[in-house]
Amino acid sequence: MNPFLCFVLQAWNPSSCQVSSMETSRFLRDYAVWEINAFLWISLITITYFLSYKLFKLFKLWNQACKIPGPPSPSFYGYFTTLSKQNLTEVLSDSHEEYGSIVKLWLSPKQLLVSIKEPEIIKEMLLKAKDKLPLTGKAFNLAFGRSTLFASSFDKVESRRESLASELNVRLLDRANLIATKAVDHIMAELHQNMTKGSINCKMTSQHMAFTLLGATIFGDTFLAWLKSTIYEELLMMVAKDACFWASYSVIPFWKQGFWRYRRLCTELKWLTQDLVQQCSKYRQYRHMEPSANLGMEAGVFLQDNISLQEINGRHNVRDESCGNIMSLLFHGCLTTGGLINNMLMRLVTHPEIQHKIYSEIIMAKKGSEDKAQPVVEKMPLLWATIYESARVMPAGPLLQRCSLKHDLRLKSGVIVPAGAILVVPMQLVQTDDSSWGNDAGKFNPYRFLSKTEKTSASPNMDASIAELKDQRKCTFVLKDPNKNPAFLPFGSGARACVGQKFVTQGVATLFASLLEQYEVRLRSGSKTNSKPSTNYSMSQDFLSSELVFARRNN
Ligand code: HEM
Numbered sequence: 001m002n003p004f005l006c007f008v009l010q011a012w013n014p015s016s017c018q019v020s021s022m023e024t025s026r027f028l029r030d031y032a033v034w035e036i037n038a039f040l041w042i043s044l045i046t047i048t049y050f051l052s053y054k055l056f057k058l059f060k061l062w063n064q065a066c067k068i069p070g071p072p073s074p075s076f077y078g079y080f081t082t083l084s085k086q087n088l089t090e091v092l093s094d095s096h097e098e099y100g101s102i103v104k105l106w107l108s109p110k111q112l113l114v115s116i117k118e119p120e121i122i123k124e125m126l127l128k129a130k131d132k133l134p135l136t137g138k139a140f141n142l143a144f145g146r147s148t149l150f151a152s153s154f155d156k157v158e159s160r161r162e163s164l165a166s167e168l169n170v171r172l173l174d175r176a177n178l179i180a181t182k183a184v185d186h187i188m189a190e191l192h193q194n195m196t197k198g199s200i201n202c203k204m205t206s207q208h209m210a211f212t213l214l215g216a217t218i219f220g221d222t223f224l225a226w227l228k229s230t231i232y233e234e235l236l237m238m239v240a241k242d243a244c245f246w247a248s249y250s251v252i253p254f255w256k257q258g259f260w261r262y263r264r265l266c267t268e269l270k271w272l273t274q275d276l277v278q279q280c281s282k283y284r285q286y287r288h289m290e291p292s293a294n295l296g297m298e299a300g301v302f303l304q305d306n307i308s309l310q311e312i313n314g315r316h317n318v319r320d321e322s323c324g325n326i327m328s329l330l331f332h333g334c335l336t337t338g339g340l341i342n343n344m345l346m347r348l349v350t351h352p353e354i355q356h357k358i359y360s361e362i363i364m365a366k367k368g369s370e371d372k373a374q375p376v377v378e379k380m381p382l383l384w385a386t387i388y389e390s391a392r393v394m395p396a397g398p399l400l401q402r403c404s405l406k407h408d409l410r411l412k413s414g415v416i417v418p419a420g421a422i423l424v425v426p427m428q429l430v431q432t433d434d435s436s437w438g439n440d441a442g443k444f445n446p447y448r449f450l451s452k453t454e455k456t457s458a459s460p461n462m463d464a465s466i467a468e469l470k471d472q473r474k475c476t477f478v479l480k481d482p483n484k485n486p487a488f489l490p491f492g493s494g495a496r497a498c499v500g501q502k503f504v505t506q507g508v509a510t511l512f513a514s515l516l517e518q519y520e521v522r523l524r525s526g527s528k529t530n531s532k533p534s535t536n537y538s539m540s541q542d543f544l545s546s547e548l549v550f551a552r553r554n555n
Helices: 003-012 014-018 021-066 080-085 088-099 119-128 134-144 154-171 173-195 202-219 221-225 229-247 257-286 309-314 316-350 352-367 381-393 427-431 501-518
Strands: 102-108 111-116 399-403 422-426 450-453 468-470 476-479 519-523 547-552
Touching (some): 088 102, 088 422, 119 399, 119 422, 134 229, 154 501, 173 202, 173 221, 173 501, 173 547, 202 221, 202 316, 202 501, 202 547, 221 257, 229 257, 229 316, 257 316, 316 352, 316 381, 316 501, 316 519, 352 381, 352 501, 352 519, 381 450, 381 476, 381 501, 422 427, 501 519
Parallel strands (some): 111 422
Antiparallel strands (some): 102 111, 399 422, 450 476, 468 476, 519 547
């Protein structure tokens, strides 16, 4: 019988008054022992259940993973140690060659990576797997605070993605030319100034151009007039650089001074973002404007329409989330757009014949246009083809990554990828694969995105973005839709595809139309670079950070 129950029954018995104090203390000791035993048993059962569940999941993972082809693990710790010495894309390239279009790689006994190289299966996977790796969301969260655009779970980002996509692709696209032209004028003025110093660094300049283009898009004129933009750009890049490192700690490293220094930088960045948002709101109130009535979106999509400055100051949740979204978007946009601009500049200096043809195209398009001040980028197919080809040969990142956090992923081919496994698409392998791109897949050739036609008038089948060019031989080139090739993935695809694709390509086209009309871009003599960079899997840093000269044209 329960000792506590015995004690209560004895308490009803009058003779129990003579129970000695010794018996009472023995009873209390027994009772304590009983309670401790019960607690230990419950803990043991819970821990055993928890461990068995984990073990069951591990066996299930191993069992499901056995059916996916791939190289055996080099050690108990998987490929993790090997990958620090060898490039992951090279390892995946060898594995795909040996094991086919879907391969697995053990990163650790619990961490399975599945790589897919076949374009049709990739499309299917990118549609079905809607979550991103938890580490990515954690890094964004640590650096920029709560964000509803780059979180790992799809449920958290779905609605904000939609509102941003409609803002960028519906409301702003009509005015994308105008926004880019304003930003480009600003960039060109800075470029004129910098050229007095001689050459400029390609990588830094590209990043700055991307930052200005995006800032003007989100904040409009206010951004272009904002005095703190230079310090903001530096701080944004500093914060972004170390985000993954600090996020990789599973416990916050509060004992490290470096971590607190990093947190201070993050706070400073947030204050600056708030300052910029407030400048925008003041400007809007002063001009009695609707959000987005100015050139850019005036942070309207983030701040939600009709929120006044006082409200913004009072509603911390709205402000924190909006700031997180603005900072993460600026970071993602700057890094990717800067990379694309950098890559394009370098391709143009190493392929002067293409630069020359784009210049002829710009002059011809301008001659046929009524508005001489606005570059008519729709009439420049070679320029668009160069953008797509640059994005193809050197994508913004080596991998597209996804995961399905809750459910196993069943592919039509019969392969089942267990929940929680890391799914990756090796971008350089897919985008330079001979079977999708032909024998010259490794070469930079923008003409692969153009088809020749003898007709000089526009075909009725052309879509809006398709334009035509008459070159010296009077033949016409028509731009193909790059997204028709399932192996074209610089902006991803499926549920988490980039929402900025249309907008950013329009902006970059406007930027280069103005830039190449006014300048011929050359490598500074003596600047070190491969004259024809190859698309090997490790990008050449020499190639990416060369010194350039912008020589003014005599138009
Ligand atoms: C050259 C420039 C850019 C490139 C190459 C690029 C590329 C990408 C890629 C590869 C992804 C992941 C797609 C996937 O996993 O399927 C992505 C996501 C995203 N991009 Fe971009 N991007 C660029 C510029 C921009 C710009 C300018 C914006 C907005 C102004 C933007 C907004 C986004 C957003 C919001 C996501 C996150 C989608 C999500 O996680 O659900 N991107 N981008």
